[in-house]
Amino acid sequence: MTKFKALVVSETAEKRYAHEVLERSVEDLPAGEVLIRVRYSSLNYKDALSASGNRGVTRRYPHTPGIDAAGEVAASDSDRFRPGDKVLCCCYNLGMNLPGGYGQYIRVPAAWVMSCPEGLSLREAMMYGTGGFTAALSVEKLIGHGVKPEDGKVLVTGATGGVGSLSVAILAKAGFQVVAASGKSDQADFLRRLGAAEVVDREAVTDRKGLALLKGKWAGVVDTVGGEILATALKSVKYGGVVTCCGNVASPELATTVYPFILRGVSLVGIEAAECDMATRERVWAKLAGVWRIDGIADMVTEVGLAGLSVQIESMLAGRHRGRIVVNLDS
Ligand SMILES: NC(=O)c1ccc[n+]([C@@H]2O[C@H](COP(=O)([O-])OP(=O)(O)OC[C@H]3O[C@@H](n4cnc5c(N)ncnc54)[C@H](OP(=O)(O)O)[C@@H]3O)[C@@H](O)[C@H]2O)c1
Structure with a gap:
């Protein structure tokens, strides 16, 4: 035995x-x-x-x-x-x-x-793990839906978390200007070292006024928390912007109107890592080991x-x- x-x-x-x-x-x-x-x-x-x-x-x-x-x-x-x-x-x-x-x-x-993946040790692979895979899948979806670095700032929510921190780093590596939203005011230096151009408090990206639309600020958003922050993200993306949604640490609820979709052509893209096919896994892991490898x-x-x-x-x-x-x- x-x-x-x-x-x-x-x-x-x-x-x-x-x-x-x-x-x-x-x-x-x-x-x-x-x-x-x-x-x-x-x-x-x-x-x-x-x-x-x-x-x-x-x-x-x-x-x-x-x-x-x-x-x-x-x-x-x-x-x-x-x-x-x-x-x-x-x-x-x-x-x-x-x-x-x-x-x-x-x-x-x-x-x-x-x-x-070639080029990664077993330990390095687990530094990325499912968190890194989900971050890379989110960035891949943003880019696949047409978001480019020259379109403007990209917001990452839950930025100090596993998916959030790797999303900040991968987006920065891919040439995007990243705004990191976090509830941890003492982690701004950590987020800047990962590549964030700006760090904001999560309250600053949470709308409590209930307006249907806010000023369009973001070309894209990688949301990892759900709830009011995701609802606010949908109201705050620019015309044609893209928001990815993978998590529910803040809340599984999503209160939204149809206005971001019918007045700004915003896309909300779901991210699912657990059951995705092997071809997707191998392609995304190859990016983590290659072009999106974080030094x-x-x-x-x-x-x-x-x-x-x-x-x-x-x-x-x-x-x-x-x-x-x-x-x-x-x-
Ligand atoms: N769809 C999929 O296939 C998939 C795959 C992987 C992960 N996920 C989901 O993605 C989410 C993040 O996963 P993770 O492993 O990165 O978790 P994590 O490391 O715990 O990160 C979550 C981050 O969210 C922020 N946060 C925590 N509580 C919050 C609250 N009440 N309101 C707003 N923000 C809060 C914190 O960052 P700040 O302090 O910086 O704000 C925290 O570090 C989870 O819901 C997880 O289940 C989904």
């Missing part, structure tokens, strides 16, 4: 969720064609929800979260992968309703596995072992952390 360590989240009698690092057996993992020895994972908002008992993300406990995993193939029944191959497995049902990347081994369908990405990364995850999860749920959290399964 091969034993390994995993973070296990269990429901307690008081309906709270306890985190423990426990020993598990490879033999108890679900069926799948590829067994992966996980070296690195990362912390995304969805992991924090799974680790705190959110039944919309994870139905049954005890459970091992971790929607991201990077490691070496340990055994494979698929012709596509051989033992020793360096691979990534991100999203699908990993870490939601199947044991995820916060365990030293995962077993998954071969269709979920991709080779680690100073290590500055926005905190590394923890399994035992250090609980503190980071608490901080993320309280909206206090910044940048990306990488999980080292061997530390």
Whole structure:
């Protein structure tokens, strides 16, 4: 029996969720064609929800979260992968309703596995992780819908978060003038180092007057928070502007009129990373490893072992952390 360590989240009698690092057996993992020895994972908002008992993300406990995993193939029944191959497995049902990347081994369908992008180490790949992939997908959608650097400023909301910070950095690298909106007034220097031309308080991009349209300021918006900030973004983009929407940390609600769409031709574009096809994954990851590779990405990364995850999860749920959290399964 091969034993390994995993973070296990269990429901307690008081309906709270306890985190423990426990020993598990490879033999108890679900069926799948590829067994992966996980070296690195990362912390995304969805992991924090799974680790705190959110039944919309994870139905049954005890459970091992971790929607991201990077490691070496340990055994494979698929012709596509051989033992020793360096691979990534991100999203699908990993870490939601199947044991995820916060365990030293995962077993998954071969269709979920991709080779680690050329030019990225396993650790570097998890610095981006699903947060970086979602940021790159958002920027790709903005550009694909016709937004160009010469069209004007692009707003990023939730800018110090995982998706937000990488969106700021990727947009800056792609030549855009980025305005970063954040609730953390002490993180302006961090956001400028990532490439933000301007940093604004999130209150400054939240309309509470209820007007149908505001002055058109942004050529595009990468929204990661939803709610009133997304509603305000729709009213504040210029004629023909584009807003991407991927998250709900502020609220899943969206109160809007049709005016931004019928008077300014604004587009609202949904971003979905979990189920997107392998061709999209490989194309977007190649950009993260290539044209959109962030030179100073290590500055926005905190590394923890399994035992250090609980503190980071608490901080993320309280909206206090910044940048990306990488999980080292061997530390
Ligand atoms: N659609 C998809 O496929 C997909 C993929 C990945 C992530 N997501 C979603 O995208 C969102 C961001 O994910 P993440 O991993 O980047 O999370 P994260 O690292 O926790 O970042 C969220 C950021 O939002 C801001 N924020 C927190 N609470 C807020 C509030 N009440 N009102 C306004 N802003 C608030 C904070 O930044 P500031 O302090 O700088 O404002 C925080 O750092 C989540 O909702 C996640 O589920 C979706």
